[in-house]
Amino acid sequence: MNFTRRKFLQQGTFAVAGVGLNLALPPWARSGTASNLTGMRPLAGKVFDLSVAAASSIIDGRRGHGVLVNEQLPAPLLRWREGDTVTLRVTNRLEVDTSIHWHGILLPFQMDGVPGVSFPGISPGETFVYEFPLQQAGTYWYHSHSGLQEQSGHYGPLIIEPREADPDSVEREYVILLSDWTFEDPHRVFAKLKKMPDNYNFQQRTVQEFFRDSREDGLASAVDDRLMWGDKRMNPTDIADVTGATYTYLINGHGPKDNWTGLFKPGERVRLRFINASAMSIFNVRIPGLPLSVVQADGLPVVPVETDEFQIGVAETFDVIVKPDDRAYTLMAESNDRYGYARATLAPREGMVAPVPELRSRPTLTMKDMAMDHGSMGSSDAGHESMDGGPVDHAAMGHGKMDHGAMNHDLMGNGTMDHAAMNPVSNHGRAAAPQAHDHVKGPGVVGLAANPVNRLHERPLGLQDEDHRVLVYTDLRARDCNPDVRMPGRELELHLTSNMERYMWSFDGVKFSEVDEPIKFYKGERVRLTLVNDTMMPHPIHLHGMFFEVVTNDSEFKPRKHTIVVKPGEKMSVDITADAVGDWAFHCHLLYHMHAGMMRVVSVVDELVPV
Structure with a gap:
């Protein structure tokens, strides 16, 4: 079928709501192969009808029940075009409330x-x-923001085609x-975590490992190490709260046995x-034998x-763009705790497979992830500059040796923050000095x-010693100049806090249901938001x-994102131009953390x- 990309973009209006268009799409836009399309049936056009209902799906040969959109897992692949206005009629056929959040999409807050x-x-x-206009192009997705429906299958991909020619064609x-x-049931999972946070962690250290560490590091060192972790009420193998003990990891709705x-x-070029x-x-994603060009x-x-x-x-x-040879490749997506994986195959012909790599040894946390020993390990604040462009002086900001118990949280810029008292200056002048900050102590902290430091330049946990290239955030550079290059007028600091033993997650020690006031930005201002991860996850x-x-x-070419992973013990910053009036959610995207209050x-x- 001689259907070019340009024709598809020009004739996007031929699609009607709710009609699966896989046969009409050009090869580059199809999902899966002719015999393996389940869960990725695309819809294109400007008007869509979506229905949210309880439905079942087959996962690795076993039937599961969930909350699905148009009875598909994942939900339909939506293909939009930059510049269009889309209308989506979402009908709730559940017995409880539902919603759809358009993740990463710029739109009116309503x-x-x-x-x-x-x-x-x-x-x-x-x-x-x-209904909203499309102001951007790229790869995004959508999901429920109600209860724990996202865990039950209420999510789907969406692609916005660029109005102009795509440089990455x-x-x-x-x-x-x-x-x-x-x-x-997701609520049962959450209940288990509240009762015993390590319920799904079956990769804990063993007696054999204690004897091994005693031989290698000495008995006293091994004992001290165990006592330290016990004192912190943490487990060095506590990498993920929910693991392959209950999870099947999927690619396009298919488990490892299905092999999408x-x-x-x-x-x-794919x-x-x-x-x-x-x-x-x-x-952690890799395709053995195939370099990945991140675009x-x-x-x-x-x-x-x-x-x-x-x-x-x-x-x-x-x-990413790859250029595969005439052979099969395994696409390997390994969970970061190495408890399981999702996998798929890229192949020139149906029926071809490649070897599936064995799971690598599970990683363990260290004192560095407690932000206890960064100085001796040579870490630095690379990538974190102060408001006036120079290096951050953590001592001057009141970190490290500050008396956390003696400070008044209400005056520090979060919750009931007093912006007038912060005396920000004009965005066009020299930025105000960073504010010393602390959060209240309590059962949630x-x-x-x-000694938190910037870790953007570091490889993620478990990938430090790999002998191949591993992407880090400082490898990313925006292709286009940032739309706003002003220095921030003020800086806010927010701590990521937890009590893992009671499965309590929060910002600044206060869970969402107990927060009195929102974080306030003023239209048009530049704000530096500094995040300090006081947890070990x-x-x-x-x-x-x-x-x-x-x-x-x-x-001027800082990477622009809507989501970023903050490492344990890390202190990092993002700059925000407050150009969207309205109320916006800000949260950890680990679903059970958000559900517990990290929002x-x-x-x-x-x-x-105010001046």
Whole structure:
């Protein structure tokens, strides 16, 4: 079928709502192969009808029940075009409320789809009409923001085609949507975590490992190490809260046994649009024998960078281009705790397979992940500059030796923050000095990172010693100059906090249900948001409604993202232009962390910045 990419874009209006168009799409836009299309049936056009209902799906040969959109797992692949206005009629056929959040999409806040923040939600039997113009292109996704429905299959990919010619044009493309599936009820999973947070961790250290460490490091060192972890009430193998003990890891709705397969012709350039739509799983992705050229992060173009492996946090997206030879390849997505994997095959012909790599040894946390020993390990604040452009002086900011118990949280810029008291200056002048900050102690805060540092340049846990290239955040550079290169007028600091023993997660020690006021931004201002991870787990932090620039040593081409993984013991910053008036969710995208309280609201108000 001689159907070019240009014709598809020009004739996008021929599609009608709810009609599967896989046979009409050109080869580069098809999902899967002719015999393996389940869960990735695309819809294109401007008007869509979506129905949310309880339905079942077959996962690795076993039937599971969930909350699905149009009875598909994943939900339909939506293909939009930049510049169009889309209308989506979403009908709720459940017995409880539902919603759809358009992740990473710039839109009016009333269309953002977060119940209790931007709209009331969609009641049973009701239809809500989303309508908004498309201001961007790239790889994105959508999911429920109601209860724990996202864990039950309520998520799907969406692609926005650029209005102009795509500089990364290829002969073929596939969406690679990663997710985690449990046959348990998600609320039961959460209840187990509240009762025993390490319920799903069956990779804990053994007596044999203690004797091994005693031989290698000495008995006293091994004993001290165990006592230290016990004192912190943490486990060095506690990499992921929910593991392969209950999860089946999926690619495009297919488990490892299903082996989703994408076909190509040798010599073709193939674009793989990776989306991590998991509830709780961070993946390390590689295709053995095939270099990966990263060309897009979170929907926005980056200067192409070649690597062999990358980590993708929950809610992140990465587009990579590969040029495979005439043989089969295994696409390996290994959970970051090495408890399981999702896999697929890229092959020139159906029926071909490649060897599946064995799971690598599970990693363990160290004192570095407690932010206890960065100085002796040679870490630095590379990539983190102060508000006036110089290196950050942590001592001057009150970190490290500050008396955390003696400070008044209410005055520090979060919760009931007093912006006038912060005395920000004009965005065009010299930026105000960073504010010393602390958060209250309480049952939701077990410990503080004594010496947090910037870790953007570091490989993720478990990938430090790989002998191949591994992508890090400082490898990313925006292809286009940042739209706003002003220095921030003020800096806010927010701590990621937890009590893992009681499975309590929060910002600044206060869970979402107990927060009195939102974080307030003023329309048009530049704000530096500094995140300090006081926990020993990585957190993918997501801001709705706006992109942010990750603060690196670059001044005008910082990578722009909507989600970033903050490593344990890390202190890093993002710069935000508050250009979207409204109320926006800001949260950890680990679903059970958000559910437990790791969420805030950012309110962008149409007022002048107080002076």
